[in-house]
Amino acid sequence: MSGLALMRGAGLALLALLAPLAHAGEGRGDYAVQVPLALSGEGPWYRLELPMSLHLAARYADLRDLRVFNGNGEALAYALSRGGLRQGDGYTDNAVKWFPLRAPRDATGLPGLRVQRSASGTLVEVLAETGPADEQQELRGWLLDTSAIEAPLHQLILDWSADQEGFQRFSIEASDDLLQWRAWGEGQIARLSFADERIDQRKVDLPGRRARYLRLLWRTPRQAPQLLAVQVRSASGEVAPLTWSAALAPSSVKPGEFVWDLPLALPLQRLRVELAQANSLAPVSVFGRREGKLRWQPLGSGLLYRLPQDGQEVLHDQLELYGAPVQQLRLQVDERGGGLGSATPSLQVGVRPTQVVFLARGEPPYVLAVGNPAGKAADLPLRSLIPGYQDARLASLGVATAAQAIETAAGAPQAGVDWKRWGLWAVLLAGVGLLVLMALSLLRSRPDAP
Template identity: 65%
Template structure:
């Protein structure tokens, strides 16, 4: 047999072995391989669901990056999923504020800009009086518009809402100008209000959109001054954007594993990238300078993570509490708190510790029959999570909040032992034994084919 024929037969043998090994590889993720199992409750519209993982489940995992997380359906089939970290977000708050208004009067033939109007203000910036230009005879004056005092609003103005006396009907148009000093004015376009009555029906248009900019004063000048209505209310709607911090996952309170004079140590099940910790201060009037140390395991030296001041003190009739220490996300598995005893310590009882890290959401595509189960705790698991853009074709960040919601059907503070799934019945696992038998048969067949090919090869002269 020539070399080409021998190589071809070996290739066929290897291909057969790979095909025999494939079922074993694909069947490695089974629910019983995971130490912790938690049933999920679904709500909202699927088929995608997002689950914010409580800290109890982070602590039940074997890896900080959650590579051993799986979601199974009732048939034991793993579901496609993605992991995403919580991020800071923006929240828009719309506030409605009633403002004071003042009539702007002037001669009938005066320009519409009414630039000669004088204004007096108090030290707080509140408008207290508006007077007409000097030299104008009262008989020649008429109502030209209104001045609104928005000096108490420190936010972009989004909308203006007016109300006026009921005897003025029809359409009323006016220009809108803004100023911060009552001397220089910027045009904000035009507005229109309307009130129409017919029989027992009434139609009103009271709101005017504004450009979303800040201004201390608004000036409304009617384009037809003789029709300027008498205002009875003026309200401004402003928007303020708040930055919400990234959501955090917090553990239940944990007692220290070791207590010495002014020194407390806690052990976590695995190293986690902690961002904050809370130290319980049960006694009032506590003041404690502390040093926090951390390390990944007991074989390495302690590293200083933070120097902080913890306190629970009365201030201005209220209790001021500082019990948190911010960290920088370095993975730690052991924490040690050293308390400076010159501050009196933390009391007779050992302090309780809570650890926090940025919340993680698991998004999965529900397939097959419910109920669905989250499984964690497999030391041999490999990362199989997909990018979120792959899991959800055409994904956009705004879509995440519209997905269905999955929740763990246990309280976050439940001990980890209560999360564990039912223990499999004792006895041989025939399915797994069968897979191993197929594997061994494939390896044996490969060895026999290789020996046969070697025997068939022509001996060297």
């Protein structure tokens, strides 16, 4: 056999060894967690709001190891729509005018109004309806003019006079004409002096809808504070509500310190800390890091409490984190406030939801799968998946619902070692070694040149 033929044979042998690596396509068996999907509505495109349990079951925070399979085991085309604001949109803090609402001290009804508007509809003056001259007027609440804000309203940010401390609760109502009012829930602000520091809770969530006017009516009028500044945070794009994890137990507990380990780094928006005991008051600081070897970074601080007020219980158990991607969280509690009690608190984390949009092809049942250590990103842009796609079309797509129970695939990779990939690489290295040996044998068998 000539040297050229021998080398050609060695190359063909190497290609034969590489064939399993080149054609080893991924299938359902490569994914540790699989969940059946139920479809409703008009297809062939369907959208699924990814449950937090499945997000935490993924091996990668960016969901590169997510796939959708049909009943024939074929992977389907899909796109990921991240929750929160659409691209190019954002939050805006708007300073607004506010006007006091007054009524006779013994009156049981709501304050009446006489208003003056400018040509654009902006309020210029708000006067209480006058009663008998000898009736003493008291502050009942505040009217906010949000008529200049065209975007949905998402948050109130209030500041009030420094000499008013404690907790204040109020109802929130919205109107477009100052005649018809609709309830928008309740708000609560707080200011406490603690260990030579002042702790404020100034933000109140709104439902993310438009309104020209807001009315804040204090539950206990004598506690209505004198406002110094009012801002309303609006968003020019739609903001999806948060999706929350199940309660997580801490991995480390020390006096005044709790640590939680998440399965993967997530862009956390909020934390919800369990306050198991009544009459709890706890100033806290939150730190995070993406890996155990990195230094802890401060993420925020706040005041957690569960206290009685006016015959009712007031509760504040959440902290904002603004999308910081972390895998470990540390909560430090200033125990001079009494701490969190003897019970070990659980934690829930909230993130903006992710929607999976896929093109249903082939026969059901359709299955969502995550948990492939060797997973590589395969999602498409929405405009590639759905020709002529517009943002408004997302809500009209068919809906997929994930089963409650999470199935673990038999034989799927559970540990961090991908034995299949390592086996294929072993075959490749063996083939390279065989080629080297054949080349050395060829060189030794050639006669020396004259």
